Amino acid sequence: MSIYSISSPLRKFITELGLAGLMFFECVLLAFKRPLKINYIVKQMEFVGVKSLPVVFLTGTFTGMVLALQTYYGFRKFGAEGLIGITVALSMTRELGPVLTGLMVAGRAGSAMAAEIGTMRVTEQIDALVVMSLNPIKYLVVPRVVASFFMLPVLTIISDFLGIAGGYLIAVKLLDVNEGAFLNRIYKYLEFQDIYMGLVKAACFGVIFSLVSCYKGFYTRGGAEGVGRSTTEAVVISCVAILVADYVLTSLLF
Amino acid sequence: MGDIVIRIVDLKKSFDNQKVLDGINLEIERGKITVIIGKSGSGKSVLLKHIIGLIKPDSGEIWVDGKEITKLSEKELNGIRLNFGMLFQEAALFDSMSIWENVAFPLVERTRLKKEEIKRIVDEKLEQVGLLEHANKLPSEVSGGMKKRAGxxxxxxxxxxxxxxxxxxxxxxPVMSLTISDLIKETQRKLKKTYVVISHDIIGMFRIADKVAMLSGGKIIAYGTPEEISVSKNPDIKEFLDASRIKEIGGQNEKR
Known part of the structure; x- marks a missing residue:
């Protein structure tokens, strides 16, 4: 059976999946090959990590706050207000911390990656690298993927902590839930594994969104319009892929 | 015939069933400026990108210094590419780096030269193109002509x-055009390297070319010195020359 007998959208999808897979493979190989380009990675870490702090700060805090508010509404009906703390803590560490961080950073940093690399493609800057016998994957993709891999877990920890703190603020200070019950149950029932697995997920989300965004940017075609299209697709595909991967990873890890 | 450095044999390339290059045969001589002239969309850029392995042909051969490059792996191509420098259409400077860093980039990444040595070479090259006082600006802060000079x-x-x-x-x-083409001519005369230029700017290019090749309909329809081309009877060439009013320039050249 020839590849051309497959319908064209499906063929396009398979081709893209293959190209992205190849890029991932090359990325992994190049990440361990000297020269390591540490300065490029550090620069990207600053961009993905440090510059994402405000957005992670806000989403983490408010998510924890609203979680406390919602669970309070439900749990009050059968007098289980004391469980709000652990509910917020488990939700944040296992699920919402990594996922929301992944989605927010994909929107912020992923769009920038796709737009920047896409612009480099349409203005021939990537060709310029190739002409200098330099591998554009090594210079453009590897630093972004490596930086995202390391920074997403860090951001997730911060988001987890802020979420629980936000929940504490609302439950204990606003809704008069017993402070001891809130904190004690978290100490007692929150396991190291809950946090750890959340961080593993976060690292995977980091690789997913950065790779998708770099891939979309790298294969941009058609000038400014093409860059816009790549950027949109990068964010949409990253977000969907993060949510799908979240289910798969959760069912595998827990 | 002089020493041939690039030999293109029956090169063909189509994009989406549209034939762009339809059997290109061309021999480029060492140490000369060869200009490939053609209308916009005639496939000049595509031809140039084949020579440096950015695009793979559908069929045909490209020999660079006695090596056939169309079937080489990316790794082997990288070895060949060390023999090349390229000035891109929009200069393709890296936006995130200053002009100085852009010029230094190939030296930093490709050589093991010491910092002082790199500084000396970069300053010398920037001096040559008259950009030394703008060295610390970003590409977005300078004009198109300066970008080209930095490129x-x-x-x-x-x-x-x-x-x-x-x-x-x-x-x-027009003034900056002349500056750039003079700069190309000047550096070539000084360094005696092989220059391949693609352009539709016939007036500017006839001033600097040693050889001119005319690309039309996916083929090289004429190849010779600027004098030979400018007296050609071929209707396609005549049309292109008339449109560029090359006769005036040709007249001035004869008087000199």
């Missing part, structure tokens, strides 16, 4: 034996 400095910084130019004078005002 030229970057293309020449490793002293490659072959330099490719993609539309070096397009989108520039």
């Amino acid at each position: 030229l400095a970057r293309a020449l910084v490793l002293d490659p034996p072959i330099v490719l130019f993609d539309e070096p004078t397009s989108a520039l005002d």
Whole structure:
């Protein structure tokens, strides 16, 4: 059976999946090959990590706050207000911390990656690298993927902590839930594994969104319009892929 | 015939069933400026990108210094590419780096030279193109002509034996066009490297070319010295020359 007998959208999808897979493979190989380009990675870490702090700060805090508010509404009906703390803590560490961080950073940093690399493609800057016998994957993709891999877990920890703190603020200070019950149950029932697995997920989300965004940017075609299209697709595909991967990873890890 | 450095044999390339190159045969001589002239969309850029392995042909051969490059792996191609410098149409400077860093980039990444040595070479090249006082600006802060000059400095910084130019004078005002083409001529005379230029700017290019090739309909329809081309009877060439009012320039050249 020839590849051309497959319908064209499906063929396009398979081709893209293959190209992205190849890029991932090359990325992994190049990440361990000297020269390591540490300065490029550090620069990207600053961009993905440090510059994402405000957005992670806000989403983490408010998510924890609203979680406390919602669970309070439900749990009050059968007098289980004391469980709000652990509910917020488990939700944040296992699920919402990594996922929301992944989605927010994909929107912020992923769009920038796709737009920047896409612009480099349409203005021939990537060709310029190739002409200098330099591998554009090594210079453009590897630093972004490596930086995202390391920074997403860090951001997730911060988001987890802020979420629980936000929940504490609302439950204990606003809704008069017993402070001891809130904190004690978290100490007692929150396991190291809950946090750890959340961080593993976060690292995977980091690789997913950065790779998708770099891939979309790298294969941009058609000038400014093409860059816009790549950027949109990068964010949409990253977000969907993060949510799908979240289910798969959760069912595998827990 | 002189020493041939690039030999293109029956090169064909189509994009989406549209034939862009339809059997190109061309021999480029060492140490000369060869200009490939053609209308916009005639496939000049595509041809140039084949020479440096950015695009793979559908069929045909390209020999660079006695090596056939169309079937080489990316790794082997990288070895060949060290012989090349290229000035891109929009200069393709890296936006995130200053002009100085852009010119230094090939030296930093490709050589093991000491910092002082790199500084000396980069300053010398920037001086040559008259950009030394703008060295610390970002590409977005300088004009199109300055970008091209910076791109030229970057293309020449490793002293490659072959330099490719993609539309070096397009989108520039007439004065800057002349400056750039004079700069190309001047550096070539000084360094005696092989220059391949693609352009539709016939007037500017006839001034600097040693050889001119005319690309039309996916084929090289004429190849010779500027004098030979300008008296050609071929209707396609005549049309192109008339449109560019080359006769006036030709007349001035004869008087000199």
